[in-house]
Amino acid sequence: MDPFHLTAKKVLTLVMVMDKDQQKILLGYKKRGFGAHLWNGFGGKVEPGETPKEGALRELEEEAGITVKPEKLYKAGILLFLFENDPVGLETHVYKAFEHEGQIRECDEMRPQWFNFADIPFDQMWEDDRVWLPKLLQGQDPLFGKMYFKRKPLDESVETETIAVTAPVTPVPSATSFPVNVSTTMTSTSFTTTQPINGPFAMSDYKFEQNLPAVPREIALDGTIASFEN
Numbered sequence: 001m002d003p004f005h006l007t008a009k010k011v012l013t014l015v016m017v018m019d020k021d022q023q024k025i026l027l028g029y030k031k032r033g034f035g036a037h038l039w040n041g042f043g044g045k046v047e048p049g050e051t052p053k054e055g056a057l058r059e060l061e062e063e064a065g066i067t068v069k070p071e072k073l074y075k076a077g078i079l080l081f082l083f084e085n086d087p088v089g090l091e092t093h094v095y096k097a098f099e100h101e102g103q104i105r106e107c108d109e110m111r112p113q114w115f116n117f118a119d120i121p122f123d124q125m126w127e128d129d130r131v132w133l134p135k136l137l138q139g140q141d142p143l144f145g146k147m148y149f150k151r152k153p154l155d156e157s158v159e160t161e162t163i164a165v166t167a168p169v170t171p172v173p174s175a176t177s178f179p180v181n182v183s184t185t186m187t188s189t190s191f192t193t194t195q196p197i198n199g200p201f202a203m204s205d206y207k208f209e210q211n212l213p214a215v216p217r218e219i220a221l222d223g224t225i226a227s228f229e230n
């Protein structure tokens with residue numbers, strides 16, 4: 001069985017706001033949820049009844065506090081993220097904008113910050129970004145790509161940030177069947193645990209559609225390309 005066989009897709013959005021004159025890009029530090037502790041553009045799930053573009057504009061406002069006129073939000077491509085042994089792919093509609101309205105503000109999910117094109121923190125971003133974001137910055141879009149992520153071996157996925165969990169923990173009676181190291185940890189009033197920064201996956205491959213279609217297209221479940229609205 002193909003470990004990257006998909007039976008369903010989630011439709012997501014991702015908005016990259018740029019300042020061409022200053023050669024800067026607005027990224028947000030994701031404080032929680034999927035992709036936590038990584039810098040990224042703004043976006044999320046498209047809600048029922050929304051077009052991807054509407055979803056992109058909504059998420060941009062929710063996460064960065066700014067709006068973009070719909071006609072000034074340009075489709076920059078579609079990236080399909082596939083995870084080993086996960087039958088649900090993430091079809092991410094990528095947009096770009098060069099002007100915005102409103103005041104950029106932090107929310108409980110994202111901390112926005114401008115970065116020079118030359119100082120993009122790729123080592124604190126999704127691994128695939130270093131492949132496609134430079135293309136976007138150089139105007140080589142629209143981009144239609146598939147990014148394949150394999151599960152990391154366990155020992156690698158633990159090289160991470162340490163998060164202190166300060167809540168008191170109820171001591172475990174010594175007569176339980178817990179392994180010794182676990183019961184030892186749990187008798188203290190606090191303990192530390194580790195959480196992967198890049199998650200348990202590592203990018204293993206990527207493919208771009210070479211012959212770019214004249215109009216934006218959608219990547220179907222079987223990998224074929226079909227047309228879609230913007």
Ligand SMILES: Nc1nc2c([nH]c(=O)n2[C@H]2C[C@H](O)[C@@H](COP(=O)(O)OP(=O)(O)OP(=O)(O)O)O2)c(=O)[nH]1
Pocket residue numbers: 012013014032033034035040041042043044045046081090092126127128129
């Ligand atoms: N740059 C980049 N972005 C990615 C990758 N994979 C991936 O899902 N994203 C983006 C697409 C979305 O903007 C976001 C994930 O969407 P999400 O639905 O989990 O976001 P969220 O936590 O904000 O949830 P919500 O607001 O929709 O409830 O991360 C990737 O490999 N690179």
